[in-house]
Amino acid sequence: MSEHTLNDDQDMLSDSARKYIARGYGTAVREASFAHPQGCLPERWKEFAELGWLAMPVPEADDGLGSSLGDICVLAEELGRGLVNEPFIAAAVLATMLFVDVATPELRARYLPGVVTGSQRLAFAAWESGISFEGGAVTATAQQSGQTFSLNGTKTLVPGGAGADAFLLAAMTSGDSMGLFLVDAGSPRLTVTPRSLYDGQRVADIVLDGVEGAVALVTGSREEVVRLIERAIDRATVAHCAETVGVMVAAFETTREYLITRKQFGRAIGANQVIQHRMVDLMVEIEEARALTRAAASVIDQENGDDSTARRRYSAAAKAFVARAATHVWEESVQLHGAIGMTQEYVLGHFVKRLAAASTLYGGAEQQLERLATTVLEGPLATCD
Structure with missing residues (x-):
């Protein structure tokens, strides 16, 4: 038997996800999701929360399920099989798991309950134009202003960025120092432009033109x-x-x-x-x-x-x-x-x-x-x- 054969819990997860998609995610729902400006139907995202899917990457200490990446991949395969358009990987895996890695207890208490219930959605702006998916190539800048930071720069192809409530992003602070920052989507001087990929999935381009009030999640050397x-x-x-x-x-x-x-x-x-x-x-x-x-x-x-x-x-x-x-x-x-x-x-x-x-x-x-x-x-x- 393969070392990576699914266990009983994973079998049940796979089976329940497949049945949900077969029952409630047909062609009409998929087309409505494609047509939605955010590429994500709010009622479907709420259903994902009710099924416990959005709690999977959140630790048990934060009232999540603390699931392994292996478990999450079982669900992701079924979402791909059903051609689900909602940005589960972008929001739940890429952004939320990074947020859990670096956020303070106060920020976790502020955002994670909403992430679990589907009322808050995070996005990680990982890439800049022309970088070809190199997460470490950063030209955006951050300048400290009191307890927060002011951000300048652009990010592109932000997965799940259309309709996100807050963005995580990297910016250079000084010299070879870098930080990860959290910015509310409604911040003044932050421009979010949704667009579609070839297959209809929504991403976003964002421009930060002196955005104030960014919270530093972590700062340190570029390598760190x-x-x-x-x-x-x-x-x-x-x-x-x-x-x-x-x-x-x-x-x-x-x-x-x-x-x-x-x-x-x-x-x-x-x-x-x-x-x-x-x-x-x-x-x-x-x-x-x-x-x-x-x-x-x-x-x-x-x-x-x-x-x-x-x-x-x-x-x-x-x-x-x-x-x-x-x-x-x-x-x-x-x-x-x-x-x-x-x-x-x-x-x-x-x-x-x-x-x-x-x-x-x-x-x-x-x-x-x-x-x-x-x-x-x-x-x-x-x-x-």
């Missing part, structure tokens, strides 16, 4: 703060991989159903042995992607101390593999369907768009392979002749 940022992004990257695996599974199942029912010359297309071989190859690739994603989540859950090499290595390896697998799955699905696979009216087209976007979000395969190579050179292999 970047370590916190990379850990947050790695967790979200692995959860994103799990979600992408779910999308691949759905695309595969849709394609298999089509091949069984579509006939040419009096027989099902799927009866062709060459077609069967191609489908088997896809199935194996998806299972490999799932196994690597679960292994990465396990490594992150077991991370201990300052040695982050294993976490960075597994996160990069998982995303590099999943990015290439996502591309292969959508290309094969379209080829096996023919032209209908690219149409907006047919369900596969939505999975194709999500997979195309997923292959580059949080960094594409090439970037992740470069990062993987760096971790190998930094690790034990660097001492080998």
Whole structure:
């Protein structure tokens, strides 16, 4: 039996999420979510809270569930399978888990109860224009003004940023010092511009033009703060991989159903042995992607101390593999369907768009392979002749 086989609790979580999506998240709901300016239906977000999903990344000490990343990835896979549009990974994994890492008890008491009930949503503005998903490349600046800070700069592709109640972001303080700051979304001189990705998911660009009242969550050397940022992004990257695996599974199942029912010359297309071989190859690739994603989540859950090499290595390896697998799955699905696979009216087209976007979000395969190579050179292999 695989080391990463689901336990009983994870099986129940997966089953309940799948049933909820099948029952309450159909095409009409998905289209309404796409059309919503925030890319998130408030009533659905409340339902996520009632199901306990938003409490999963929040520690038990803060009235959350304190779930592992492995558990969260089980849910993320089902959300991907159901093509759920609400920004669960962006808000619950990327932003909330980073907030838990660095917030003071007073700020935790102020924000986390709302996060758990769905009345507050956080977003982490991790990237700047032209940086290509490098969380440590920061040009935004922060200047202290009394007990708070004034912020200047821009952030782009903020996942879950449309409709967020507060933003976490990094800015340079002085010299080689950096900080993580919390800014309310309604702050004067903060401009939030929502926009859509290729697949319809909402992100936001934000401009900080002397925004006053920013609260410092942590300040220190650039190296110290970047370590916190990379850990947050790695967790979200692995959860994103799990979600992408779910999308691949759905695309595969849709394609298999089509091949069984579509006939040419009096027989099902799927009866062709060459077609069967191609489908088997896809199935194996998806299972490999799932196994690597679960292994990465396990490594992150077991991370201990300052040695982050294993976490960075597994996160990069998982995303590099999943990015290439996502591309292969959508290309094969379209080829096996023919032209209908690219149409907006047919369900596969939505999975194709999500997979195309997923292959580059949080960094594409090439970037992740470069990062993987760096971790190998930094690790034990660097001492080998």
